[in-house]
Amino acid sequence: MSATLQTVADALGVSRSTVSNAYSRPDQLSPALRERILETARELGYSGPNPTARSLRRGRVGAVGVLFTGSLTQAFTDPYAVQFLGGLAQATERRDTGLLLVPLSADDPDGAQRALAEAAVDGFCVYCAPNWQGSLAVINARSLPVVTTENPTEAGAATLVVSIDERGASRTAGEHIVGFGHRRIAVLDTWVTTERRNGPVRLPDPESLPFYISRERICGVRDAVVAAGGSWSDVLVLNARDNTRADGAAAAAHALDRAQRSTAILATTDVLALGVLDAMAARGLRPGHDVSVTGFDDIPDADRSGLTTIHQPSTEKGRIAGELLLDAPEDPALRRKVLPTSLIVRSSTGPAPVGSSS
Amino acid sequence: MSATLQTVADALGVSRSTVSNAYSRPDQLSPALRERILETARELGYSGPNPTARSLRRGRVGAVGVLFTGSLTQAFTDPYAVQFLGGLAQATERRDTGLLLVPLSADDPDGAQRALAEAAVDGFCVYCAPNWQGSLAVINARSLPVVTTENPTEAGAATLVVSIDERGASRTAGEHIVGFGHRRIAVLDTWVTTERRNGPVRLPDPESLPFYISRERICGVRDAVVAAGGSWSDVLVLNARDNTRADGAAAAAHALDRAQRSTAILATTDVLALGVLDAMAARGLRPGHDVSVTGFDDIPDADRSGLTTIHQPSTEKGRIAGELLLDAPEDPALRRKVLPTSLIVRSSTGPAPVGSSS
DNA sequence: GTACCCTTCTAAATCGATACAGTAGACCGG
DNA sequence: CCGGTCTACTGTATCGATTTAGAAGGGTAC
Numbered sequence: 001m002s003a004t005l006q007t008v009a010d011a012l013g014v015s016r017s018t019v020s021n022a023y024s025r026p027d028q029l030s031p032a033l034r035e036r037i038l039e040t041a042r043e044l045g046y047s048g049p050n051p052t053a054r055s056l057r058r059g060r061v062g063a064v065g066v067l068f069t070g071s072l073t074q075a076f077t078d079p080y081a082v083q084f085l086g087g088l089a090q091a092t093e094r095r096d097t098g099l100l101l102v103p104l105s106a107d108d109p110d111g112a113q114r115a116l117a118e119a120a121v122d123g124f125c126v127y128c129a130p131n132w133q134g135s136l137a138v139i140n141a142r143s144l145p146v147v148t149t150e151n152p153t154e155a156g157a158a159t160l161v162v163s164i165d166e167r168g169a170s171r172t173a174g175e176h177i178v179g180f181g182h183r184r185i186a187v188l189d190t191w192v193t194t195e196r197r198n199g200p201v202r203l204p205d206p207e208s209l210p211f212y213i214s215r216e217r218i219c220g221v222r223d224a225v226v227a228a229g230g231s232w233s234d235v236l237v238l239n240a241r242d243n244t245r246a247d248g249a250a251a252a253a254h255a256l257d258r259a260q261r262s263t264a265i266l267a268t269t270d271v272l273a274l275g276v277l278d279a280m281a282a283r284g285l286r287p288g289h290d291v292s293v294t295g296f297d298d299i300p301d302a303d304r305s306g307l308t309t310i311h312q313p314s315t316e317k318g319r320i321a322g323e324l325l326l327d328a329p330e331d332p333a334l335r336r337k338v339l340p341t342s343l344i345v346r347s348s349t350g351p352a353p354v355g356s357s358s
Numbered sequence: 359m360s361a362t363l364q365t366v367a368d369a370l371g372v373s374r375s376t377v378s379n380a381y382s383r384p385d386q387l388s389p390a391l392r393e394r395i396l397e398t399a400r401e402l403g404y405s406g407p408n409p410t411a412r413s414l415r416r417g418r419v420g421a422v423g424v425l426f427t428g429s430l431t432q433a434f435t436d437p438y439a440v441q442f443l444g445g446l447a448q449a450t451e452r453r454d455t456g457l458l459l460v461p462l463s464a465d466d467p468d469g470a471q472r473a474l475a476e477a478a479v480d481g482f483c484v485y486c487a488p489n490w491q492g493s494l495a496v497i498n499a500r501s502l503p504v505v506t507t508e509n510p511t512e513a514g515a516a517t518l519v520v521s522i523d524e525r526g527a528s529r530t531a532g533e534h535i536v537g538f539g540h541r542r543i544a545v546l547d548t549w550v551t552t553e554r555r556n557g558p559v560r561l562p563d564p565e566s567l568p569f570y571i572s573r574e575r576i577c578g579v580r581d582a583v584v585a586a587g588g589s590w591s592d593v594l595v596l597n598a599r600d601n602t603r604a605d606g607a608a609a610a611a612h613a614l615d616r617a618q619r620s621t622a623i624l625a626t627t628d629v630l631a632l633g634v635l636d637a638m639a640a641r642g643l644r645p646g647h648d649v650s651v652t653g654f655d656d657i658p659d660a661d662r663s664g665l666t667t668i669h670q671p672s673t674e675k676g677r678i679a680g681e682l683l684l685d686a687p688e689d690p691a692l693r694r695k696v697l698p699t700s701l702i703v704r705s706s707t708g709p710a711p712v713g714s715s716s
Numbered sequence: 717g718t719a720c721c722c723t724t725c726t727a728a729a730t731c732g733a734t735a736c737a738g739t740a741g742a743c744c745g746g
Numbered sequence: 747c748c749g750g751t752c753t754a755c756t757g758t759a760t761c762g763a764t765t766t767a768g769a770a771g772g773g774t775a776c
Contacts, residue, residue, distance in 0.1 A: 002501075004762055015726045020764060029724065047499035051478040052414045053762035056731050061410060062476065063458060076440040085434065093461050096469070098477060100421060101457040103447055111454070118420065119456060120409040120478060141405035143360075246658075278662070300604075304636070362732055373756045378734060387754060411732035414761050719775090726769075732761105739756075746748095 003046035011040050023049055055120070063098040064325055065121040067135065069106070078243055078271050079299035080314050084127055084149070087318025095326045097122070104135055113138050123325045126150065127318075147325045149317060151212035152336065160324040161336040162317055166216035167223070169310045169341040173266055173294045174224025176308070176343055181352040182264035182292060186236035186255040187221050188276065189214050189268040190243045198250040203237045217268040217296060236262055240272055248275020249282075256283060256291065263291055263356045264349075270295035270302045270309055277305055277348065288350035298344055306347035313339050361404035369398050381407055413478070421456040422683055423479040425493065427464070436601055436629050437657040438672050442485055442507070445676025453684045455480070462493055471496050481683045484508065485676075505683045507675060509570035510694065518682040519694040520675055524571055527668045527699040528578025531624055531652045534666070534701055536586040539710040540622035540650060544594035544613040545579050546634065547572050547626040548601045556608040561595040575626040575654060594620055598630055606633020607640075614641060614649065621649055621714045622707075628653035628660045628667055635663055635706065646708035656702055664705035671697050 009016045014037070021028040022037040029037075041048075055061045066085070068075040075081055089099055102119050104112040116124075116138045123145040126136070139146055140156055147160040155161055177185065192214060193201045206222055209215035222232045236255055240247040248267060255262040256279055267273035273295030277287055285291055287306065295302055298311035320337055329335055367374045372395070379386040380395040387395075399406075413419045424443070426433040433439055447457055460477050462470040474482075474496045481503040484494070497504055498514055505518040513519055535543065550572060551559045564580055567573035580590045594613055598605040606625060613620040614637055625631035631653030635645055643649050645664065653660055656669035678695055687693055 005764095006762080016762090017727080017764080018725060021725085024764075033724085045499075045501070047496075047501070048475045049764090050414075050762050051476050052410060052419060053731090054476075054764075055410045055478060056408075056414050056733085056762080057764040059731070061478065063478070065456075076434055076443065077437075079435075082434040089459065089461055093463060093469075093473075096473065096476075098423075098473070099459040101447065101459065103451055105451060111451075115451075115454065115456070117406045118409050118412075118454075120413060120419065120421070138405075141403075143403070143405070246662075304604075363734095364732080374732095375734080375757075376755060379755085382734075391754085407734090408732050411761090412734075414732080414763085415734045417761070717776105720773105721775100722771105722773080724769105724771090726767105728766090728768105730765080731763090735758100735760085737756105737758090739754105741753090741755105743752080744750090 003041070003044045005046075005049065008037065008041050008044055008046050011044060012037060020049065052120075061120050061122050062096060063100045063121050064092060064322075065100045065102045065116075065119045065124045067116075067124060067126045068101065068103050078269065078297075079301065080269065080271075080297040080312075081127070083299070083314035084318040084321075087315035087320075088125060088127075088322045089318070090315075091319045091322025092326065097326060109134075117142070123147070125321055125325060127321070145325055145328050147321045149321060154212065157332075159335075160321075160328060162320045162324060162339065163337070164312050164317075164339050164341050166213055167220040169312070169343075170217040170220025170266075170268070170296065171224045172220075172341075172343045173296070173308075173310055174221040175227070176345065176349060177264045177266060177292060177294065178224055178228040178230065180264075180292065180350060182356075183230060183234070183352065184236075184260060184263045184356060185221070185225060185230075185234070186238055186252075186262040186265045187218055187268070188238040188240060188248065188251055188255075188265055188272050189218060190240045190247075190272065192218070192237060192239045195239075196241050197239065198241050198247055199239060199254050201237045201239045206232070206237075214268065221266050238265075240275070243269055243271055245271055245275040245278060248272035249279040250275075252276040252279040256280065256285065261291070263352045264293070265291060266294045268296050270297045270299045270307060273307055273309065273348075274301060274305055277307065287348040290353060292349040292352075294349060302344075303346070308346045308349040309344055310341050311344045312341045361399070361402045363404075363407065366395065366399050366402055366404050369402060370395060378407065410478075419478050419480050420454060421458045421479050422450060422680075423458045423460045423474075423477045423482045425474075425482060425484045426459065426461050436627065436655075437659065438627065438629075438655040439485070441657070441672035442676040442679075445673035445678075446483060446485075446680045447676070448673075449677045449680025450684065453680075455684060467492075475500070481505070483679055483683060485679070503683055503686050505679045507679060512570065515690075517693075518679075518686060520678045520682060520697065521695070522670050522675075522697050522699050524574035525578040525581070527670070527701075528575040528624075528626075528654065529582045530578075530699075530701045531654070531666075531668055532579040532582025533585070534703065534707060535622045535624060535650060535652065536582055536588065538622075538650065538708060540714075541588060541592070541710065542594075542618060542621045542714060543579070543583060543588075543592070544596055544610075544620040544623045545576055545626070546596040546598060546606065546609055546613075546623055546630050547576060548598045548605075548630065550576070550595060550597045553597075554599045555597065556599050556605055557597060557612050559595045559597045564590070564595075572626065579624050596623075598633070601627055601629055603629055603633040603636060606630035607637040608633075610634040610637040614638065614643065619649070621710045622651070623649060624652045626654050628655045628657045628665060631665055631667065631706075632659060632663055635665065645706040648711060650707040650710075652707060660702075661704070666704045666707040667702055668699050669702045670699045 005019045009019045022034045126148040206218040238251045240251040295309035298309045363377045367377045380392045484506040564576040596609045598609040653667035
């Protein structure tokens, strides 16, 4: 069944090299012979050089690995992730490079490590995974280029980074909220605790959070609150089971249904924030009047829903990540990029309701 | 820099085979030696067998290719697609197999074909792409297993298929609608025409549509209408630019804003249907009263929005596709599976408004 | 006619591993 | 002490291509 270069070469009485050239370097042989070779190949059912063999010889695979925490479904549920991946794909496609999804299942750490060690790729993109099950160590051992969108500190010195000022951006949202006079504030995030449930969490010190993005975004809010004379201990911390709209709504219920209802809920992702809006709609609460809500990412749905949020250039982030990975600059200064963000004010935020100051 | 099996073997004075066995077949050597080998490897910075070389020798790559039409962003915008992929990932992960995304850019047919010919994979999954740029021909030439969720007829005899009865399912939705007395009916789909715009389209004969899913779902509606004594020419056909909520809303506007407003809009995907609901909300129209709306797929948001739709087991479809691909049964009867669907009636459908019969 | 170049093709080395057959030595029963 | 069976390891062929240096043949310049 499986024909090889040699098969075709033998059939025509030419050398293997020539057949190879017919596919990979057309300028190295006469057009006439090339045509005969391709013709013969077609007859023999030979569909071109074996990609694996070619990769071995060339030392280039033509794919980059994309790491995921948790299930793939979950990883793609967030439109931010999808946009980022779209950008990444744009960049890699231009260089004839594919994207290999490498799921890191939490149930099976060994399997995850094996998957990383055995993935045939030219580099890795770590975009939504914290240092999961020692995955970074495995990756670094392979001495392949790695680009991450997260933790610039935890990443090795050789790692490529494209990031945003998570803490500063989040602080902007916090300042926007305290500027409106809000004092009963809640922050909503995923996996603030290892218990996977929807509800309030005690978090004495947000600096101690292990997950970079959670830590930075929550600390940003804290900074704004403290700068305005407030105290971190007054901020209600809510955990959502997963980064989904439904879990956002369920977790937000705890802030909305208690006696002293929070007047502002700052979610660390738009998906969660939209869940908050869902929960409010179910209770007849008006965004921006009864309760103010902010998100993070500025996904397309945010605009539709009038959600005040932090815009970050998701697609561009992916594109740049891809370019860095495939064309890693030597200059250390060029190996780390920080992209701008901006606060987008829409209708989901407004002045604190009167009489809510207590 | 790059250590190989041989490097490690030489350093220890053992044979290359033994080092290989230390990684791949631990039972073939004494635990003590194995430990020494792994230790030495670590010191030399050798991170395990080169995946490409291993693939070549083993004849198995450990990845399956997933084909996309259009941009990756678009392919992942539909929760149905994400669920399907999640199921696929479940099945492949269990077999230590990764997912390689292969984008088929419309701009660059040659690039798309090259990507297919050069993808290092053990099989292909074609799940949302029609026969794009002759992609099926390229794939078939490689004589790798292929699974598709679509067109059972266009697919070669060797192709694995996991599908649903698209036409029958869609007809069920149509019967539900005509059963409610609706006669001013619109169908909404993506790419009914090659012009990419939102709005009405003349479609004398739906059987002539080139895209399988569009054709089948639309014909299903037609069958229901005709069976109820109606005529296809009375059905308004709307095209949405892309399969997005926003485009669904924009296209639906044409059915909602005209003098003789459609009393029912049957969308071929939930995403489009949710767009229709958006458009209705913007106009103060009540789903199930003023206008009935149906979707297709039963994505999570459908439930939240009270959308009547056709449920299909998306995740399971992906899982089965993965299993078929990695464990293709010989028996032709087992190579094609048809999964059940069901009509889920929610609040977005109801009796035609009185006096709408003209 | 010789020297030189260009085009077109070939031969051999190489990429980094795995599979399989085979060997050396230990151990055991009789 | 011999045949037989294990265990632990080695040697060689092989997977399917690319690459490099170089050879054959024809053409051109002087």
